[in-house]
Amino acid sequence: MKNEYPDYFYSEDGTRIFYLTNFKKEELNEDEVVIVFNYGLVCNRKHFSPQEEYFDNLGYKILIHDYRAHYSSSGQDQIESCTFKNITKDLKGILTLLDIKNPIMIGHSMGVNVTLEYCKNYPQDVYKAVVISGTVLPPQDIMFDSNIVDVASPFIKSFAKDNPKVFEFIWKNSYKNPIARKIVLDGGFNTKKVEDSFVQIYMKKISELPKDIFFHLLDQMKEHDIISSLENINTPTLIIGGDSDKVIPNYLQRILHQYLPSSKLYILKDGSHVPQIDFPELTNKRIETFIKRT
Template identity: 85%
Template sequence: MKNEFPDYYYAQDGTRIFYLTNFKREELALDEEVIVFNYGLVCNRSHFTPQEKYFDDLGYKILIHDYRAHYSSSGQDQIESCTFKNITSDLKGVLDILTITKPIMIGHSMGVNVTLEFAKNYPNAIYKSILISGTVLPPQDIMFDSNVVDVASPFLQKFAKTRPRIFEFIWKNSYKNPIARKIVLDGGFNTKKVEDSFVQVYMKKISELPKDIFFHLLEQMKEHDIISSLENILTPTLIIGGDSDKVIPNYLQRILHQYLPNSKLYILKDGSHVPQIDFPELTNSRIEAFIKRA
């Protein structure tokens, strides 16, 4: 973004939450809309780079934040506290100190869970939401349209516990391996639209996170009982998915659309699990139209 103003919010338990805006507090008008980005499982703000630039250039106010135990926020030594309830409580605290009353939340993948949890817990504190490639069903049961993650996860966790040095070496250095990067690129992105350099940055950022965070948050998603609350979430919502998403099958977006009463559905042809990176122009224009709609 052209201008960035970083700061910290301290949660009640002392956890330091990093956030930054493209505006100073005194520049925010009463009831002005602010776009808030909620990234996915072991993801980072780079998954919204085209959206940041597009809406920053249009003059929108933007808020970016790191979840507890992620990147510039603290809590890496207390991963168990990184729950959707706590994440949304942290975010509510940030919104309150900035006096943001009309947040437009854009969540991708696990960020959809964060956004929905926020809408459930603070229904009067969210203005609109955009949900990209999310799932309200346990990811272990549906990722890659099979239960392969559910089957493999216990073995990976056992390996991480019995061979911690080897696992940590892999966690910290897999971004250097072109074969590992190609597997990630083929599995999660449109290979005709996304380059290896993007995946390398993404995987390098993963290496900065605590090595146990993936398993912890995967379990949080598995236990996230949000589907029973969808019919009570009345936030105006745009649901976006890619019809070639290999990670989260496309029917999950239709389930969201079916149960969220005030929602619209937009499916991008040839879009992967990260359609906002595959086709940023189409995604941005659709989000902008949704935001401007009364």
């Protein structure tokens, strides 16, 4: 973004939450909308880089934050506190501190869980929501349209427990392996639109996270009971998905559309699990139209 103002918010339990804005607090007009980005499971702000640039250039106020136990926030030694309830409480604290009254929540993948949890807990405090490639069903049951994750997870956890140094090495260095990067690229992105360099940066950022965070948050998603609250979430919501999403099957977006009463559905042809990176121009224009629509 052209201007960036980093700062910290301290939660009730003392966790330091990093956030970044493209505006100073005194520059925020009363009732002005602010776009808030919620990234996915072991993801980072780069998954919204085209959206950051686009809406920053249009003059929108933007807030980016790191979840507890992620990157520039603290809590890496207490990952059990990294729950959707706590993440949304942290975010509520930041918005209150900055006097943001009309946030537009944009969540991708696990960030959809964060966004919907916020809409459930603070229904009067969200102007609009955009949810991209998310699932309200346990990801272990539906990822890659099978239960392979549920079957494989116990074996991987057991390996990590019995071979901590080996697992740590793999976690920290997999981004250097072109075969590993190709597997991630083929599985999660449109290979005609996204380059290896993006995946390498993405995987390198993963190596900065605690090695146990992936399975912890995967369990949090499995236990998340948000599906029972969808019909009570009346926040105007734009649901975006890619019709070639291999990670989260496309029917999950239709389930969201069916149960969220004030939702619109937008499916991108040839879009992967990260359609906002595959087709940033189309995604940005659709989000802009949704934001402007009264």
